[in-house]
Amino acid sequence: MRISAEAERQFLEAVFKAQQFNAQDGALLADTLVDADLRGISSHGIQRLDWYTRMMKDHVLEPTHQPEVVKETATSLLVDANKSMGQIASGFTMNKLIEKAKKMGLAMAVIRNSNHFGTAGYYSRMACKHGLIGISTTNTRPLVVPTNALEAFLGSNAFAFTFPAKPHPFVFDGATSVVSSGKIQVLAKKGEKIPGDWAVDENRHVLHDAQKVEDNLGTIAFSAHRPGGGVLTLGGQDEVNSNYKGFGNSLIIEILTGILAQGSLSADTNVGKHDFSQFFMVIDPSVFGDLDVLTANVSDMFDRIRHLKHLPGTKIMIPGDREYKHYDENLVQGVSIDDKTIAEMQAIGQAYGVPVPAAL
Template identity: 25%
Template sequence: MSLPEQGKRDTHGSAPDSGASGTCGAVSGARAPDTSTYLIDADAARGIAVRALSAHGVDDEACALVADALVETSMRGVTTHGLRLLPGYLDDLARRIANPAPRIAVVRESGPSALLDADAALGVVAGTAGAREAVRRAARYGVGAVVVRNSNHFAAASIHSRVMSRAGLVGWAMTSASARVAPFHGRDPLLGTNPVSVAAGAGDHEFVLDMATSQVCLGTVRERGRRGRPLDAGWALDDHGHGTLDPALAAALSPLGPGYKGQGLGMVVALLTAGLADAPLDWELDHIEQAGPGGGRGVAHFLLCLDPAFFGGRGAFDGRLRELVDTTRAAPPADGSAVLCPGDPERRSERAAARSGIALDTDTARALERLARRHGLPAPILRPARGEPPLPRHTP
């Protein structure tokens, strides 16, 4: 069997365009590839998200957190983790998998460390609470280490690492995830894509690493399927543990390679999230399309925050960060392509989206139009990108 495809329910909800953490889009070969791109204003997208979340009982602050996270991620060009997730999050709220009014509480604490129970909150809300708690403790102790249990999907890990970096600190964010990745030399999924994000600095010298511990996230595999394109070699395995280039035959993702390194890093994430939280390990977590209503998924997060002022000094750190980034960018290219730092492509995408609008695939554009109509908002202006046809009108 292949990695779960979209049918009646997608991997993050009932809408056919929802997905997350590498779980977006369909891989079914029967579906015609969708290569269309439409543009929506960021404020319009944010307004739709806020209104839709509020209708499910989410309070104003949490609505803003989730909407801003999804819009920011889409603007930064990470389409698998952006606005495409909104219908799935709404479905989680409707089915009470996610708690719209959680009471996030400190279960255990000691100086710079804390364990939080998220009370089945939306993962963006839980992760942000953990990051803010880490910032508070780092400001006092120089380091803040926070583990969050009883949560749901995290969204893009960089959302949470940047909460810490925007406070002038160094942020590290990780999350557990349901099994999608085969271990090195393995055949079947055992580990999650278990992302790692580290963020520091600001402006043109902002460093933002956000990566899965698999070769690619599942969303990239499904996006290739949506567009009718083959996978790159080494990305995925079929049912027999053989490499496949066909998105529809992908039964497991390959760990970041070569060799055992991606598996090892994925296991580190599992230890620091589920292990420290006494939460389900990756293979014990339900896939989102299989989760039953009425309870959170038991996802665990790890947030680490460091204040440079307690170490070599804030000014020294900022100087070294600028030197690191500038020297890396100035490195001679081997093939004519510029050398980039983590976060550079996303920053360029964000600036372009601020000028021209957020790029959406047809399904996500239609989903936002449906949500706008359902909640009494003006239909968003969904401008086709150059060369694309106007968005076909869809009747619910």
């Protein structure tokens, strides 16, 4: 079913208000989810609402809590999210980093005691709106099996990087695993098979049953029981395809987040504090040259790549192209929401007295 993006936004803001988020925080939370759905990243859109609601009931996150600055220098921040939603702490932090980077040329931050923060690219794009380079990362629940391992230890550990360009910013936003767990969750909700070699069982055999994988990931991520298996690192199943490089990328994110924050490793977020950590960096490219020249040069490079000889029936797309195309289309035709998520919205709407938007 499709609903308008504005109807989705109004529904979410009403639900978040009923859940005791203040108006500003509720609007930010709603915007991050609507933005993901508009860009075709449904794994991080409104389908996350049911999980967020359960986390509130379990007091893993507290709607009325606010982030606090623990330590600050001219170019750095250490922020305690204070069990607030990851989006709230991340938006707060990125706004401060943008101010610092404009003055100093570079700024970076670590957030501790945080939660899920939506799409990493959302915050990197905040920097890009000011002509700045944005870098955003997070650790997650334990979902990913290291090279040759039989059990999950790492998170999907997203990484986003943006750079000013035309006709739209360059936006790379992706997990350091083969895929984020949310994409498997969406396939399971739709009753569809996993199309690639994304996940393995306790014997490291590839699985394509999305519901079976989702059930296993849920057990891994939300209980102390570790049944084995999980999502593969970039590079997939075998070392011959350089999966150790994806493993290394995941470890870098783990160090920049959980280690620097002195918080939980992804492996330990399913027990104890249940805390995620985030790392952000903002760079002013104009310290190296005229921003207009840099933007023109990178835009020219992308256009040259887009027009390379390519396979018949295919199209060369730069990271961000697909998402901006989806955004423009979905603003007109509405965002697509699977039936199971609609049912979750109906249950949540009934609980908080908020009507579910009608289909377009």
